Amino acid sequence: MKVLKFGGTSVANSENILKVESIIKNQYSNKIVVVVSALQGVTDSLIKAAEQASNNDDSYPTIIKTIEEKHLKLVKELIPILEQSAWLSFVKKHFNDIEELCNGIFVLGEFTDRIKDKITSYGEFLSSNIIAARLKFEKLDAAWMNSADQIVTNNNFTNVKVDFEATEKNVKKYFEENQHQITVAPGFIAKDQAGNTTTLGRGGSDYTASIFASIVNAEELQIWTDVSGMMTADPRLSTNAKPIAEISYQEAMELSHFGAKVLYPPTIQPVMVKNINLRIKNTFDPEASGTLVSHTIKISGDEEEQVAVGISNMSNIILLTLEGSGMVGIPGISAKLFQCFSHEKINVVLITQSSSEHSITIAINEKDTFNAENAINSSFEDDLKLKRISPIKIESGLSIVALVGENMKNRSGVSAKMFGCLGNNGINIRAIAQGSSERNISIVISEKDIKKAVNVLHEEFFESEIKQVHLYICGTGNVGSKLIQQIYNQNKYLQENLLINLRIAGVSNSRKMAFADQGISQNDLNKKLENGEQASIKKFAEETISRNLRNSVFVDVTANAEVPEIYETVLKRSINIIACNKIAASSDFEKYKSLKNIAKNHSCKFFFETNVGAGLPIIGTINDLIRSGDKITSIQAVLSGTLNFVFNNYDGSKPFSEVVAQAQKEGFTEPDPRLDLAGTDVARKILILAREAGYPLQFDEIENIKFLPDDCMQGSVEDFYNAMIQYEDHFKKILDEAKKDGKILKYVAEFKDGKAKVGLQHIAPESDLYHLYGKDNIVILKTLRYSEQPLVVKGAGAGAEVTASGVFADIVRSV
Template sequence: MKVLKFGGTSVAHAQAVLQVEKIIKKESSAKQIVVVVSALHGVTDLLIKAAEQASEANESYPHHLKTLEEKHLNLVKDLLPISAQSAWLSFVKKHFNDIEDICNGIFTLGEFTPRIKDKIASYGEFLSSNIITARFESAGLDAVWMNSADYIRTNTHYTRAKVDFNVSNNNLRHYFETNPRQIYVAPGFIASDEHGNRTTLGRGGSDYSAAIIASAINAEELQIWTDVSGMMTADPRLVSQAKVIPEITYQEAMELSHFGAKVLYPPTIQPVMIKNIDLCIKNTFNADASGTLISHDLQNTDPEQIAVGISNMNNIALLTLEGSGMVGIPGISAKLFQCLSHEKINVILITQSSSEHSITLAIDEKELFHAESAINLAFEDDLKLQRIEPVKIENRLSIVAVVGENMKSRSGVSAKMFSCLGNNGINIRAIAQGSSEKNISIVIAENDTKKAVNILHEEFFESEIKQVHLYICGTGNVGTKLIQQVYAQNKYLRDHLSLNLRIAGLSNSRKMVFLNEGIPENDYVNLLENGEKASAHQFSREIVTRNLRNSVFVDLTANTEIPEIYENLLKKSVNIVACNKIAAASDFENYKKLKNLAKNHNCRFFFETNVGAGLPIIGTINDLVRSGDAITSIKAVLSGTLNFVFNEYDGTQSFSEVVARAQKEGFTEPDPRLDLAGTDVARKILILAREAGFPLQFNEIENISFLPKECMQGDVENFYTILVKYEDHFKNLFDQAKKVGKILKYVAEFDNGKAKVGLQHIAPDSDLFHLYGKDNIVIFKTLRYSQQPLVVKGAGAGAEVTASGVFADIVRSV
């Protein structure tokens, strides 16, 4: 004999019931079956809501009852032949009259007791099971309705009654032995106490009813039919990549269901586990799918799979009892749990410090007030004597549990779990791990739940692909090239580096747009153009609020406002990749603060493209310092703009024309004066000196400018007019160098702790002489490279190479 249970979604409407009928016909063709059904989807909630409204003297409760009555009348009309409808329509009306009478009594008395709540709630299963039995009979099946409440006996703990298995098992065995039929249809969820009063087995109790029956009759198999194809590796509403678990042990299934896997009511497993009855979870609407097998004897498990699933529970509160008076005093824990037990408060998770100074409990948030009052009352004397402090409360929390039998034989599972969460800025409030090592449970902020579950799922089940979310600020020349590179290179990254880059946010100076699922390549320009008004601080708030895993903020602007949001992002463990030099060249204390924030919050703050575009200059310094070397001097041409300008300027074209061409080709900052005045170069040598370990400030850098002061007045358009005015000045600079057989280069130098930038005459035998176009060169002298310097040389400007440097930083950051 098999037992099949169908949940509320499986009997939500006539079409669903007909699908159930197909399954029943197939399963009952060879052997007897027991069919346990839930109430129609949503019915129990609405029944309770109507009764609650009645107790509050809210006169709208009859409206809900009318809606439910119509739902059941329509089901009768849709399922039964006309000749059979009259009796069953009367049956439905009669019982809804009874329900209305009960609600009227509640309205009059203003009282809604747990006993009455069970009475009201039981009607959902009672009605659905009777109507479904009638449908089976009309279809010619040998079906009979059995009232579970007549055979399953419980205590009087209404709304969550405890089953008397001895009595229930005897009752059920006797019934089936004396009433042989092919198909038995029973309401789930409902039972009765020794006086015949209706009780219920807790929300989700239909699963439990099926397990009780299966255990009593030693069923061959228990099948739980629902609207998903089995237990999943995580909640599919949170994790789009969640997949069905093919096989799982009873213990693993129990742990997952206890910590929130809603596909199975937690008490369901115990009765069938004792009898070693296989439990299958299957999809009513995809009956051919294999589903999940829960059993002692697993055949096809992967020994390399560490975890089998991740579950989560929301609406959790933490209660912490602590005080010096608890240390070494026996009975404190017993007293604490006894007072909670007396109030019928379920403790979900427990953790205690090894010093015995504190005990932390996780409970349902709805029970918080009663729990706090009970504990403070139980420890009233200790509180007065200040041996124990008042209960500390944290709410709006969630429990996330990683479950798997194989965890107990693997080292480093906890480290792996905590590391990936820490790297994404998720603070863990409490930790619990059972001695069996099948479960590691953590308590986190509720608004971090989706992010945490996705991170853990990615770590334990999708290690081949890591999802990265990019927020790009700045869509000019460099930004456009970067976006193109991300889309073009993503397949390579997935195939070779197991990374998937998703642009989740874009902003320019006017508009910004966000899309958690990723902004599509073929529509990003249009979406951005029609986005909301751009704001740096709102962009930051959106990143934090969306709270997506492996987030990277990319600053491709020269805007002084954007770096103001770095601190907040780093504190939330958002990685930052900056092409913008403002932050790294700001006050030294701010520079150090940002570096330390990244370190302390397990994230990355990379700015390789601050100097030399895509050249590995900062990375080279970092590698030298980390390996124990020390930078003694730096000599460099760091401005692709200035190198291009002085390579191209020979007096045949005006200086202003050469500068304009450099700007047009994307080699300059939006305001070319930042390059020509040496400000940009000064920032770059400052950043290199700081990365080499020297605490320089910007105002300590000597800047020998060749640009007349008047050029710095007015806007960019006026700047070009003034350049024409000073053409003779620039021609004279060129001629003086040429006269002595040298060329002009704008050079940055760092030596003996001091830095300077300025125009220099470069002789043909210098390493700086043969530097063409927009190339940069950096010459390092170090303790190891004292005789023969270390040289980094290559293109130091241009949107393409700068974007590729940013791209490399993004990949390194995750």
């Protein structure tokens, strides 16, 4: 014999019931018990009607009428027309009973648990009768059995306990006397010893089926629903959730207890005791294998893949913390606490207690907050008055996430892996519980982090192939546009070779900004920006944070002084920052150091390699030297691709102003070239290098030997070019002085003995700085290890392509 249970979605309408009929016919060679739920949404509607009646809301008959019409329509579509009259009358009679019950509730203004059980029982009663009738009219050997006559419970209405001894006696007797091929029974409903209708709780139809399967020693219990088995995570939260092929009873129980709604938790116990396989199947995809729940599961050769079987989550949780010195070493405190919860019928979901016994924290459902607080205050009234115990601490807006798997037992590093990936994504854990069975690690986190946490854990434990990274790019100018293009061009390579998928989840220019959690495609980028909302640095950062996506990276490819102002806020949410913008790293030393420390303390990255030398590995090289125990003793460098281009091309054959204009035209300068020519940019770069080398230098400590006349610094960019024309003799003189000694001009940054300076220098042919062409940069590092022969980093130090590639490299390094 097999027991098949069909849920509310499986019997939602006549079309679905015909699918159920087909499934039953395919298994007709076996004796079958078919347990069915109420039509989808009916139980909720019945409760709503009764609640409205108890609240003196006279609109409840409308709800009842709507449910009645749904059942009448079902009869007309499933029962032959000549046989419909009796069944239409059957439906109408019972809805008259329902309305009479609600009328009584309306008059009394009271909706008791006993009446609730009575009213909600009608859903399964009606659906099972109609389905049984349909099977009979299909000439199948089918009979209807009233589960309420078989399952006996106590009279603790809405929260009953099954009397298994009496129930087993009834069920065995029924099947001894009735030998039909198909037995159709309503789920969910039962009776107490006095004959009053009771129910087995929401989801109780699964439990009904399991009770029957256990008593008749069924070959298999099948739970037919609208999904293809249990999933590795809630598919509404994780689009990458996968069906679980096989799972143990204990694992299934853990997952269902912590929110895997495909299976009602009490369902497992009866079949587990009898070692009966439970299979979860999809009514709408019956060929899918579904999930097999049994005593043993197959272990694949890939040990790492089998560490966990699934992630479940439960929302609307609160934490109650009872603490105080009066709890230490006092026997019975915990018992007293749980006793007051038991008295109020409050289910404790999770418990954690400090080893000092100074505090105990309990997670319960949010709806029980008021009763729980009152019960604790009442039970511990004397302790609270004498201040032996502090007032109860309540934290709301929380969720539980549980990682479940038999193979977590005795496997070192599982907890570290779990907490590490959550911490790296800025998810704060409020409470932790792990049983001695070691098959479940449960954590309490903020409700707003639930989707992120589930996806982070799913990626870490079930998606070894590709890591999803969400980019928020601020700036779409020369460098930003090149970066975006490189990301689109290279993403396939990253997926195939580095197992990384970069999604541009947000982008902003100076006018507009746009977001898309699933990523903005290359074809949609311009349109998205055009139709986006008005750009705001603050709002862009807030949106990045509020979307709360895993593996988020904030990319600043602007020169805007406002953007670094939000770095601290972003880093504190454990979001990596990649900065082409050099303002933050060259700001006040304490600010610079603070940002580095915040990144460290919040387990995220703050990378700014392109602050110096575009895509050249200068900062990374210095970091490696310092980390390996070396010490930088001096730095000599040409750090401005703009200035190097200008002085490489200024030979006196054309005015200095024309060479600068050429550099600007080719994209080597800032929009205002004075930012480059005044040496400010180079001073910032040497400052950053000195700081990364471990020296607490401030910007105003750098000596800046300027070569531009003061008049050139006044007015607009146009005024600047006019002034340069007037001072051509000045520039020619500087050039000639270098030439007469057989030297060339280079704008050099130097750091030595804790001091830094920048300015034009005459460079002799034997210098490493002499053979530096175009927009190239060079950095010459002397260290304790590289004292005689310095370490030299040389290459293109300007240009949108190379700078974008440096930012790109930082992004990849950060994840």
